[in-house]
Amino acid sequence: MLTRRSFLTNTYDGLRGIALASLLAEGGLLAKDNDNGPRIDQANPYATRPPLFEPKAKNVLMVFCCGALSQVDTFDYKPELIRYDGKPLPGNENLTSFQGENGNLTRPLWQFRPRGEVGKMVSDLVPQIGKHSDEICYLHSLTTKTNTHGPAENMMSTGFTFDGFPSMGSWISYALGTENQDLPSFVAIEDPRGMPQAGPNNWASGFLPAAFQGTPFSTTKPIRYLTPPGNLNVASDRQARQVLNQLNQDHLARFPGDQALAARIASYELAARMQMSIPDAAAVENESQHTLELYGADSANKNKAAFGRNCILARRLIERGVRFVQLFNGAYASGGNLNWDGHSKLKQQYDVHGEILDQPVAGLLADLKQRGLLESTLVVFCTEFGRMPMFQMGTYGRDHNPNGFTCWLAGAGVKTPYSYGATDEFGFQSTENVISVHDFHATILHLLGLDHERLTFYHNGIERRLTNVHGTVIREILA
Numbered sequence: 001m002l003t004r005r006s007f008l009t010n011t012y013d014g015l016r017g018i019a020l021a022s023l024l025a026e027g028g029l030l031a032k033d034n035d036n037g038p039r040i041d042q043a044n045p046y047a048t049r050p051p052l053f054e055p056k057a058k059n060v061l062m063v064f065c066c067g068a069l070s071q072v073d074t075f076d077y078k079p080e081l082i083r084y085d086g087k088p089l090p091g092n093e094n095l096t097s098f099q100g101e102n103g104n105l106t107r108p109l110w111q112f113r114p115r116g117e118v119g120k121m122v123s124d125l126v127p128q129i130g131k132h133s134d135e136i137c138y139l140h141s142l143t144t145k146t147n148t149h150g151p152a153e154n155m156m157s158t159g160f161t162f163d164g165f166p167s168m169g170s171w172i173s174y175a176l177g178t179e180n181q182d183l184p185s186f187v188a189i190e191d192p193r194g195m196p197q198a199g200p201n202n203w204a205s206g207f208l209p210a211a212f213q214g215t216p217f218s219t220t221k222p223i224r225y226l227t228p229p230g231n232l233n234v235a236s237d238r239q240a241r242q243v244l245n246q247l248n249q250d251h252l253a254r255f256p257g258d259q260a261l262a263a264r265i266a267s268y269e270l271a272a273r274m275q276m277s278i279p280d281a282a283a284v285e286n287e288s289q290h291t292l293e294l295y296g297a298d299s300a301n302k303n304k305a306a307f308g309r310n311c312i313l314a315r316r317l318i319e320r321g322v323r324f325v326q327l328f329n330g331a332y333a334s335g336g337n338l339n340w341d342g343h344s345k346l347k348q349q350y351d352v353h354g355e356i357l358d359q360p361v362a363g364l365l366a367d368l369k370q371r372g373l374l375e376s377t378l379v380v381f382c383t384e385f386g387r388m389p390m391f392q393m394g395t396y397g398r399d400h401n402p403n404g405f406t407c408w409l410a411g412a413g414v415k416t417p418y419s420y421g422a423t424d425e426f427g428f429q430s431t432e433n434v435i436s437v438h439d440f441h442a443t444i445l446h447l448l449g450l451d452h453e454r455l456t457f458y459h460n461g462i463e464r465r466l467t468n469v470h471g472t473v474i475r476e477i478l479a
Contacts, residue, residue, distance in 0.1 A: 016266065037190045038459050039174055041348055042251075045211040046185050046270065048177045051449025056413025056479065057378035058179070059318050059325075060172060060444065061368075063361055066153065066196045066330035067339030070387035070398055071425040072407040073350065076140050077121035079423040081389050082107045087391055091428060098147045098400040101393040105426060109347045109381070115422040118417035128362035135365060135374070137414045137477050140406050141421025141430035144385050144437050147400040149333060149341065151200035152384035155437050157326075157464045158206070158418060166206035166457075167214065169324035171466045172448060174205075174450045175455050179321030181278035187317055188325045190221045192306035196333030203326060203401035205307040214326065219284055219309040226278055230353050240381060241272065281320055284312045295363035301355060308360040315367055316375055329357050336397070343397040356365035365410060378447050379410040382440075389426045403429035407440065413447040415479045438471035446473045 039048050070076055085107035089095060095102045110123040115130030120138070131276030146152045151161035158165040166174070169186040176184030188203035196202055203214025217223045228237065248265045255261060284297070292298045297308035307329060314327045330339030336349045362379070368374045387398035388403025404423035410416065422432040442452040445466065452471050456463040 020036060037455070040174070040209065042209075042259040043266055044180055045209060045263060045266055046173075046178050048174065051176060052451050052454060053449050054307035055445045055447065056085075059321075059323055060169070060378050060380060060448070061314055061318055061364075062169075062326045062329060062380040062382065063323070063364075064153075064156070064196070064326060064328050065340055065357070065381075065383040066191070066328055066339035067149065067336065067383075068152070068333075068385050068400060068405075069344065069383040070346065070350070071404070071423070072125055072141070072387070072389050072398075073110055073346070075121050075406045075408070076423060077112045077123075077136055078108075078389070078427045080424075081105060081427060084426065089428060092139060093390075093426070095390075097388060098393075100399075101390055102388060102390045102399060103278075103393045103395075104391070105389055106114060106391045108399070109350070116193055116417065120176055120417065120419070125350060126358045128358045129365075132362060132410070133331050133364045134417045135369065135410050137409045137416050138406060138419040139408060139421055139435055139440070139474075139477070140404075140419060140423060140436070141403045141433050141435050142407050142440065143430050143434055144402045144405075145384060147402045149197040149384060150201075152200075152402065153196060154201050156382055156384050157198070157202040158204075158467055163201055163412055164206055165204075165464075166208045166212070166466070167201070167203050168444070168466060169214050169326055170208050171455060172213040172324050172450075173456070174208050175450055176323055176448065178323045180277075181270075182273040183317065183320055183322050184274070185322065186214040186326075187213065187322055188214040188216040188326045189218045189310050189314055189328060190216060191328045191338075192303055193216065193329050196328050196330070197332050197339075198411065199332075202328075207464065208457055209263060211267060214324075217282070219282065219313055220306050222282065222300070223274070226275055228275065245269075277320075281316050281402055282313060284309045284316070287312055290325060291367065294367060299359075302339075304356045304360065307312030307356050310337075311360040312366040312367075313364045315364060315371075315373070318368070318373060319371070329353075329361075342387070342401065343392060344395045345398040352355040355471065368411070374411040377411050378413065378444065380407070380444060381409070381459070382407040386427075389428050390443040401428070404431075409444075409477070413479050415477050420474065420477050433474075433476075435474065436470060438467040439474055441466050442471035443474045443477070450462060467475065 084105045086104050109126040112121045112123050115122045116133035120133035146161050155161050158168045173185035205213035297306035299305040314325045317325050336342045385402040388401045392399050423433045445452045452467045457463045
């Protein structure tokens, strides 16, 4: 029998061991059995680092549709949803979801038609993206852990619903560095209508070194303080930089091994180089009229034109060797007016959002392909969760649905044209080849030559990774 005295004694011994392990870890004296992270030169954190195995992709361009894009109105064709329009969802007649009780099934609000040579059924909301279906691998069975926008954006960007974890772009730039030492390795391009719901969490470095956080800027929100003051003398400025560099190096020599100091010097040196590189990279106005028209950047619709210019900026950054570009479509919570959160008047709002999204993203795919960039670039199209196949009770919109939604991949290493996974006959929940966000992330890392189980960072006594303790590479979609 366990006595109170023996229980307290064993508890004391256990706590004493935990305390000792914590003290040894803080002092750097605790051996780590699983140290899989890359070796980072703090004085040159952006240096190109080799992948674990030969990759298919070298860069990632992620298009993130904020607000939860409806799968049943875009890419997930469900004839039964049309046939059962106006009837209750069988087996879930009184379903209550995120915002309350749901009504009857509601057919897609746009006509689906076959697109591309493969004949993929895609709706008239995104017809121009649909034309590129021969270059797209559709994943129809995504699931996530939450039905709330902020945590779900965190989940898609970082692998965790909570704040404080590194984003996927940070993990990838931490692992691989970048090919252009004059530009950030990770850039986040905000939508012209505003910041996403989870804000900088989407491009934060979390507990990874700060050098690997994303740099946010766009064609409508340029990097601040990039241009030197007009009265600055170029020659004296150069001399001042040389003196400052010498002082930094002398200080660093006095404190060898000070990683924080080396990292800070490296960040300021990158900032100085960006004064020369960013104006050129962001010079979208230098593109030809044909290119501007391809992306819809010449549109009379100001938001469409601005998003089109952001898409051109994304291509220019990829072209210059930036490792990870995160391009946002849609902004913060606004009742669906500024993003894809169509709770009450989905048709009216999506007609606006669809025009902004469709041509610029289609133009981006076409431009990447004609420049040969799709051969080395992985395009990721995602959203935080899906939407219900019925309207909410008393509204003309669809509620949140984390149990089944569509994302897609295009470009390097992906099998195309291809469709993988499926939701049920109404698009309500994933039923075939169910995909978690961790599976999605593991596959993206694999295409970059990275093993999601080996890419780790030791933090607070845990070997952390993007996929937590989960994730399986979706090998069926690999070319």
